[in-house]
Amino acid sequence: MKKIAIxxxxxxxxxxxxxxxxxxxVMVTGTNPIISNQFTADPTARVFNGKIYMFPSHDIPSVITxxxxxxxxxxxxxxxxxxxDLTTWTDHGVIVTQEDVPxxxxxxxxxxxxxxxxxxxxxxxxxxxxxxTGGFAVGVAIADKPEGPYEIQPEPIKxxxxxxxCVLQASDGNAYIFWGNGRCAKLKENMIELADxxxxxxxxxxxxxxxxxxxxxxxxxxxxxxxxxxxxxxxxNYYLTYPYVRNNTEVIGYAMSKNPMGPYEYKGIIMAxxxxxxxxxxxxxxxxxxxxxxxxxxxxxxxxxxxNRSAQIEKLYFNxxxxxxxxxxxxxGVGPVKASHKVQIDRYSCxxxxxxxxxxxxxxxxxxxxxxxxxxxxVCFNELDFGxxxxxxxxxxxxxxxxxxxxxxxxxEAKVVLFEYPEWTEFEVPMPFKAKGMQxxxxxxxxxxxxxxxxxxxx
Ligand code: FUB
Numbered sequence: 001m002k003k004i005a006i007x008x009x010x011x012x013x014x015x016x017x018x019x020x021x022x023x024x025x026v027m028v029t030g031t032n033p034i035i036s037n038q039f040t041a042d043p044t045a046r047v048f049n050g051k052i053y054m055f056p057s058h059d060i061p062s063v064i065t066x067x068x069x070x071x072x073x074x075x076x077x078x079x080x081x082x083x084x085d086l087t088t089w090t091d092h093g094v095i096v097t098q099e100d101v102p103x104x105x106x107x108x109x110x111x112x113x114x115x116x117x118x119x120x121x122x123x124x125x126x127x128x129x130x131x132x133t134g135g136f137a138v139g140v141a142i143a144d145k146p147e148g149p150y151e152i153q154p155e156p157i158k159x160x161x162x163x164x165x166c167v168l169q170a171s172d173g174n175a176y177i178f179w180g181n182g183r184c185a186k187l188k189e190n191m192i193e194l195a196d197x198x199x200x201x202x203x204x205x206x207x208x209x210x211x212x213x214x215x216x217x218x219x220x221x222x223x224x225x226x227x228x229x230x231x232x233x234x235x236x237n238y239y240l241t242y243p244y245v246r247n248n249t250e251v252i253g254y255a256m257s258k259n260p261m262g263p264y265e266y267k268g269i270i271m272a273x274x275x276x277x278x279x280x281x282x283x284x285x286x287x288x289x290x291x292x293x294x295x296x297x298x299x300x301x302x303x304x305x306x307x308n309r310s311a312q313i314e315k316l317y318f319n320x321x322x323x324x325x326x327x328x329x330x331x332x333g334v335g336p337v338k339a340s341h342k343v344q345i346d347r348y349s350c351x352x353x354x355x356x357x358x359x360x361x362x363x364x365x366x367x368x369x370x371x372x373x374x375x376x377x378x379v380c381f382n383e384l385d386f387g388x389x390x391x392x393x394x395x396x397x398x399x400x401x402x403x404x405x406x407x408x409x410x411x412x413e414a415k416v417v418l419f420e421y422p423e424w425t426e427f428e429v430p431m432p433f434k435a436k437g438m439q440x441x442x443x444x445x446x447x448x449x450x451x452x453x454x455x456x457x458x459x
Pocket of ligand 1 (some may be wrong): 039113164228
């Protein structure tokens with residue numbers, strides 16, 4: 001096994017077979033959040049060369065304050081990640097930092113939501129940043145490969161004052177850029193300037209008037225505090241999807257049009273407010289190998305500070321009339337998980353009685369544990385791949401104050417006795433039955449109490 005990891009590391013490929021054997025920049029999750037060693041907000045997913053690439057922004061613990069004195073978003077650079085299976089993610093490292101942007105304030109920590117598109121073999125990375133001349137501007141960095149290296153253009157895009165760029169390459173051959181609260185304009189073929197034939201309009205902000213390029217694609221639609229537009233085309237329809245405040249925090253809504261620059265008609269919500277009050281949400285939508293996916297963020301690894309967010313993924317489905325079905329966030333996520341990996345059953349598909357707690361509240365990146373307080377408590381974890389060869393043993397990372405018995409179901413079912421271990425232990429038992437192929441795993445406490453499980457793996 002070690003040999004595979006070493007060869008994989010040398011060739012820069014993610015072939016590790018167990019999470020603990022992966023090179024440092026490779027993560028195996030398959031569950032939500034998808035990146036488990038750093039914050040990853042505003043995830044823009046794109047498919048390049050048959051792989052999925054994620055360009056998130058990079059939250060860090062706050063080092064700057066908002067004008068009201070509260071801790072504020074702090075984002076100094078961007079990483080890019082890639083995956084072939086939505087389970088194993090490679091971090092290709094930093095591609096742009098605030099110190100390297102000639103027109104940006106090097107200490108603003110304002111590298112908000114980015115995007116990246118490919119045109120004629122070049123990769124264009126669009127990013128907002130605080131400008132030396134005041135306000136936000138949108139810059140472009142260009143590379144020959146999605147992983148970089150990226151060359152930052154000396155000037156930001158003229159005519160855009162705002163955040164959260166998204167580029168739509170439409171079937172009419174043009175590229176359109178959307179930003180801020182849903183403003184949109186056509187790009188020149190060079191992808192770094194706005195086209196000369198864009199409409200211009202005079203916009204009033206309080207007592208001041210500004211001439212702005214492009215149009216407001218969200219004009220007249222529900223869009224209080226709208227930001228983070230993500231536009232795409234599918235089946236002859238253009239979709240403009242965007243976070244806005246419906247009540248007190250953001251939902252992701254969407255509108256449809258037959259033209260890239262509208263007018264757009266509001267259609268409804270794709271994702272409702274986060275139940276825990278996390279104020280922002282920010283998303284992207286991508287088709288990978290025939291399935292549509294919805295990338296978004298939540299503050300799972302930072303429950304007390306919602307400006308440290310983490311990327312998550314769900315499947316997205318269209319109705320026959322082209323409208324989008326509402327999505328509920330899950331913990332299970334979308335990735336296939338192998339039984340030979342550390343199966344984080346706290347990222348459950350269903351739960352009854354059991355509870356989920358952080359393992360270490362001084363380091364939330366250590367993740368969660370499942371607590372089975374009393375007999376009858378159970379969780380299930382769907383679509384666990386046991387492969388062709390039935391494992392011989394199962395290992396629980398667990399603790400229990402006294403001996404306990406759990407019912408394990410994976411196609412067949414059997415009771416397994418857990419010995420008394422008051423401290424965290426990797427407890428191995430022979431596999432009580434043969435499990436092969438894709439199975440839904442269920443763990444139920446039959447006797448005992450206060451059993452805690454961090455993960456289970458099958459060998
Ligand atoms: O990440 C900073 C800002 O928060 C983004 O630009 C917005 O979309 C929101 O997610």
